[in-house]
Amino acid sequence: MNHIQLKNISKIYNANSTQAQSAMALLAEGMDSVAVKEQTGYSVGLYDINLNIKAGELHCIMGLSGSGKSTLIRHLNRLIDPTSGEIWVNTTVNTKTHAKDNTQANTAPVDESSSNAINILELNDKQLQHYRQQTVSMVFQHFGLVPHMTVIQNVAYGLRVRKMSVSERHEIARYWLNEVGLTNLEHSYPDELSGGMQQRVGLARALATDNPILLMDEAFSALDPLIRAQLQDQLLALQDRLNKTIVFITHDIDEAVKVGQRISILNGGRLIQTGTPSDLRHNPADDYVEQFMSAKA
Numbered sequence: 386m387n388h389i390q391l392k393n394i395s396k397i398y399n400a401n402s403t404q405a406q407s408a409m410a411l412l413a414e415g416m417d418s419v420a421v422k423e424q425t426g427y428s429v430g431l432y433d434i435n436l437n438i439k440a441g442e443l444h445c446i447m448g449l450s451g452s453g454k455s456t457l458i459r460h461l462n463r464l465i466d467p468t469s470g471e472i473w474v475n476t477t478v479n480t481k482t483h484a485k486d487n488t489q490a491n492t493a494p495v496d497e498s499s500s501n502a503i504n505i506l507e508l509n510d511k512q513l514q515h516y517r518q519q520t521v522s523m524v525f526q527h528f529g530l531v532p533h534m535t536v537i538q539n540v541a542y543g544l545r546v547r548k549m550s551v552s553e554r555h556e557i558a559r560y561w562l563n564e565v566g567l568t569n570l571e572h573s574y575p576d577e578l579s580g581g582m583q584q585r586v587g588l589a590r591a592l593a594t595d596n597p598i599l600l601m602d603e604a605f606s607a608l609d610p611l612i613r614a615q616l617q618d619q620l621l622a623l624q625d626r627l628n629k630t631i632v633f634i635t636h637d638i639d640e641a642v643k644v645g646q647r648i649s650i651l652n653g654g655r656l657i658q659t660g661t662p663s664d665l666r667h668n669p670a671d672d673y674v675e676q677f678m679s680a681k682a
């Protein structure tokens with residue numbers, strides 16, 4: 386049932402292999418990332434992360450600033466490569482949604498031992514490009530829209546590489562704009578829209594590719610609370626139907642509890658605990674987790 390598996394992932398920034406090994410030896414002894422940085426000069430992004438993300442789950446990654454959230458999510462589309470470890474992705478999980486008739490074709494996911502899982506760190510440039518086009522999409526905190534393109538061109542952007550005709554890709558883009566509650570704005574430019582509307586465009590763009598994995602890096606954090614709550618509700622409603630595997634980064638425990646089926650808590654580059662909101666509330670692994678859960682509104 387796993388869609389993504391991280392095995393012993395560590396990331397030491399700006400260190401060669403020998404330097405990284407010395408930092409990791411200190412981490413293995415239990416030294417925290419701040420002390421490692423003081424002693425060696427190297428920043429610890431992540432240390433020895435083992436994490437399984439299930440097919441079709443909305444999995445939140447939570448933690449304070451600097452805990453490693455962005456480092457982790459950026460490994461999943463290889464914007465960052467680890468110092469060591471493996472990242473396995475099951476490429477047979479299929480959550481394709483057909484824009485025209487809205488039928489869904491969910492293929493039963495295969496477990497981690499399946500030969501259909503690939504170690505994405507072994508992909509060559511061409512395979513990586515294909516993986517990014519067909520398997521993972523990302524929604525960014527600051528929307529990442531192309532300013533000189535209209536809304537519909539932005540949403541259709543990821544479909545251009547699939548050699549679809551303009552009319553075909555615009556039909557799909559229109560469908561997703563409608564799904565995220567944006568109609569009659571297709572000819573607007575991003576700077577004519579509010580932040581909430583721009584992020585709806587960002588979401589429609591990510592959904593339009595119909596990739597099974599959606600990465601959301603603090604996607605709602607720049608929005609005011611009311612709009613943020615609306616987008617959270619909309620994401621949950623969409624996910625009810627789409628059943629994607631969503632990795633959702635947030636530093637806000639209320640948001641994590643609201644949207645996450647499971648939550649992974651990071652601290653200083655280490656994975657402290659993964660569980661349902663109820664697991665974390667009733668059986669926190671340490672004081673850090675307990676403080677988060679008791680800070681929940």
Ligand SMILES: Nc1ncnc2c1ncn2[C@@H]1O[C@H](COP(=O)(O)OP(=O)(O)OP(=O)(O)O)[C@@H](O)[C@H]1O
Pocket residue numbers: 398399428429430448449450451452453454455456457636
């Ligand atoms: N490019 C980089 N070079 C050096 N160190 C880095 C780099 N990117 C991140 N780090 C360090 O890695 C650690 C984890 O950073 P990361 O940005 O992943 O945390 P985060 O939880 O996403 O934080 P935030 O919520 O502030 O975005 C921090 O100590 C950070 O300083």
